[in-house]
Amino acid sequence: MSRTLMWVQTMLVVAGGYIGAVVGGGFATGRELLQFFLLSGGSSPVPPAAAGIGFAIAGPLLMGAVAAGGEQSQREIGRIFCVGKPGRSLVDLVLVVFLWTVLAVVLSAAAALAEVEGLLAVVGWLGGATIISLVVLAGRGATTAVNGLLVLVLVGTILRVNSTLPPPAGGDAPTGEFSVAPLLYVSYNLLFVLPVFPRCVGRGPKGAAIAGAALGGTFLAVVCWATIQIMLRTYRHVAGAEVPLRVALALTSPAAAVVYPIVAGLALITTGVALTHGVACRVDGYDEPRARSVCVVMIPALVVSRIALSDLVAILYPFMAWVSLLLWFQLGRNALRRVR
Numbered sequence: 001m002s003r004t005l006m007w008v009q010t011m012l013v014v015a016g017g018y019i020g021a022v023v024g025g026g027f028a029t030g031r032e033l034l035q036f037f038l039l040s041g042g043s044s045p046v047p048p049a050a051a052g053i054g055f056a057i058a059g060p061l062l063m064g065a066v067a068a069g070g071e072q073s074q075r076e077i078g079r080i081f082c083v084g085k086p087g088r089s090l091v092d093l094v095l096v097v098f099l100w101t102v103l104a105v106v107l108s109a110a111a112a113l114a115e116v117e118g119l120l121a122v123v124g125w126l127g128g129a130t131i132i133s134l135v136v137l138a139g140r141g142a143t144t145a146v147n148g149l150l151v152l153v154l155v156g157t158i159l160r161v162n163s164t165l166p167p168p169a170g171g172d173a174p175t176g177e178f179s180v181a182p183l184l185y186v187s188y189n190l191l192f193v194l195p196v197f198p199r200c201v202g203r204g205p206k207g208a209a210i211a212g213a214a215l216g217g218t219f220l221a222v223v224c225w226a227t228i229q230i231m232l233r234t235y236r237h238v239a240g241a242e243v244p245l246r247v248a249l250a251l252t253s254p255a256a257a258v259v260y261p262i263v264a265g266l267a268l269i270t271t272g273v274a275l276t277h278g279v280a281c282r283v284d285g286y287d288e289p290r291a292r293s294v295c296v297v298m299i300p301a302l303v304v305s306r307i308a309l310s311d312l313v314a315i316l317y318p319f320m321a322w323v324s325l326l327l328w329f330q331l332g333r334n335a336l337r338r339v340r
Helices: 003-022 025-029 031-041 046-069 074-080 085-116 121-138 143-163 181-193 196-201 206-233 244-252 254-283 291-304 309-339
Strands: none
Touching: 003 046, 003 143, 003 181, 003 196, 003 206, 025 031, 025 085, 025 244, 025 254, 025 309, 031 046, 031 181, 031 206, 031 309, 046 181, 046 196, 046 206, 085 121, 085 181, 085 244, 085 254, 085 291, 085 309, 121 254, 121 291, 143 206, 143 244, 143 254, 181 196, 181 309, 196 206, 206 244, 244 254, 254 291
16 A cells, blocks of 8 residues: 555544544434533534534644554553553543443434334334344444444535525524533543544554544534534424434425434444444453443443433533543643653
């Protein structure tokens, strides 16, 4: 492979990994953006713009730290936060707990999506968990690539719908006030990206990896803005919806209403496969997961996912965001020590 081709490949893989890590169950259903922006920041353009800038700037900086440290796995990633072994173990545990939490949100989102489509919630909840577990045990195969493709289709649908919508009516706008929501939103999403970056880089050029993070971050900024605008234009209908993005798209585009549940459902399953595989590997000491470890991961996640999606996002995501801020503070301290 030529150096130019390797450079481009690394850049695209990193960009795709960055986007795929952020567009999870909370984003795909719209609950995440509704919670952090419309309910917190109202119709102000400042919070989504600030979050977009955060993704575009913080992503390349984080990738630079990962590439400079030479971390190749989640087990090693704690080195960029803490010098001592106990600290690295704590970071590893936090990452595993966070990934497991997102798995529970994915299962809850699958149940909510099934219910919105006129099916029993248990079809999405238990059916999604069964499919995810079987795929993990059979071997992930190309699920990461499939997830990336599904996310691109979902994102393309959102961008297309946003480009055809009229400006929002003044009386339909939310009335929240500006808060620290953008900081919290970017903070915990970057923590989910952290285990993905080392796997994406591999032996690729460091410059290409940083460029890929910049490309992915810029793309995320555009997607977040477009998704928020769609829900802002339909706020009267989506404010109390369990799957607000589904409602917003159904009101604005009949074609998108057909495409969305299929793509979003498959994207949730492939995301769940990646999350289950990562956490189950940790249970098995980073070996390939076995049936026992998959059960250990999946059964508690099923129990937690019976909580309504809106409640899970409202309770767990802000908590994870504040914890992640503490880790980023520690990372900043370590960076200052190296400079001195």
